[in-house]
Amino acid sequence: MKLVLTGAAGRLGSYLREPLAKLADTLVSSDIVEDIGTLYPGETYVRADLADADAIHALVEGADMVVHFGAIGDERPFETILGPNIIGCYNIWEAAYRHGVRRVVYASSIHAVGMYPKNERIGIDVPHRPDTFYGLAKCFAEDLARLYWEKRQVEAVCMRILSCAKVTNARALGSWLSYDDLVLLVTRAIDTPVTGFSIVYGVSNNDRAPVDNTAAHFLGFQPKDNAEVFAAEILAAAPPADPTDAGQFCQGGPFASVPLGESGTATMGIVDDRKR
Ligand SMILES: NC(=O)c1ccc[n+]([C@@H]2O[C@H](COP(=O)([O-])OP(=O)(O)OC[C@H]3O[C@@H](n4cnc5c(N)ncnc54)[C@H](O)[C@@H]3O)[C@@H](O)[C@H]2O)c1
Numbered sequence: 001m002k003l004v005l006t007g008a009a010g011r012l013g014s015y016l017r018e019p020l021a022k023l024a025d026t027l028v029s030s031d032i033v034e035d036i037g038t039l040y041p042g043e044t045y046v047r048a049d050l051a052d053a054d055a056i057h058a059l060v061e062g063a064d065m066v067v068h069f070g071a072i073g074d075e076r077p078f079e080t081i082l083g084p085n086i087i088g089c090y091n092i093w094e095a096a097y098r099h100g101v102r103r104v105v106y107a108s109s110i111h112a113v114g115m116y117p118k119n120e121r122i123g124i125d126v127p128h129r130p131d132t133f134y135g136l137a138k139c140f141a142e143d144l145a146r147l148y149w150e151k152r153q154v155e156a157v158c159m160r161i162l163s164c165a166k167v168t169n170a171r172a173l174g175s176w177l178s179y180d181d182l183v184l185l186v187t188r189a190i191d192t193p194v195t196g197f198s199i200v201y202g203v204s205n206n207d208r209a210p211v212d213n214t215a216a217h218f219l220g221f222q223p224k225d226n227a228e229v230f231a232a233e234i235l236a237a238a239p240p241a242d243p244t245d246a247g248q249f250c251q252g253g254p255f256a257s258v259p260l261g262e263s264g265t266a267t268m269g270i271v272d273d274r275k276r
Pocket of ligand 1: 006007008009010011012013030031032033048049050051068069070071072073074083084088107108109110160161162163164165
């Protein structure tokens, strides 16, 4: 099996490269950066800009599946999001269709539905309710994925990842996806024989998970980690709760309260603990 991984130089990509290189016969890792360092056995690196259709078509040709993680990973002005996150997704799906790729495994986001209050415990079937231009691009990609399944039979697993990062704040007690559970979810999204068009949440087995992820059962995704182990320490240090702050009561966290175009991650204390 030949896999293409976009966003390979990113934080989540750094945890996916080694297991995907083991799972595939050939892994083609890709990103816009010059170099991603030492390659794993079976891995090659191709530099490509997601917004460059010719480059993406050349990248995807001959692949069985594409694991699409490349994107601007934060809120930015619409004009900045447009190329990598919107046109980039069109290029990936169109290339997948033209080159007979079976499935795209896609890093969607909770920010596609980030304005829902957390006490509604949403499933995968609620209407899109993005919190940012970044979230709007994820909505576009999910609809694109559905369109390419229904009209062109390209399968897709859209994983609405909540927050895959070291637990540093109270929101993450519900939203955490551990790196091990990320690898498990992506592996199941690849090795499940038939997925059609699917949406699942990317979240660990947290006591406080604010979403209903029963839709992920058919993938055999049984997350192993639970952020509750961090609860005592995190809650003791948490700032005073403000029930009027959308950033505290909505799924999207700070993305739900930032002005459009301004960084949502700036206040989240994300640790750059990428695998090196
Ligand atoms: N980290 C999370 O908690 C989280 C949550 C939900 C969704 N996601 C999604 O998961 C994916 C990976 O997230 P991450 O945290 O590793 O982000 P990251 O920023 O560390 O990685 C994204 C990678 O995409 C690459 N990229 C950006 N623009 C590009 C372009 N024009 N062409 C080619 N590559 C380009 C970057 O160079 C970077 O290496 C993203 O699609 C993100 O939206 C992440």
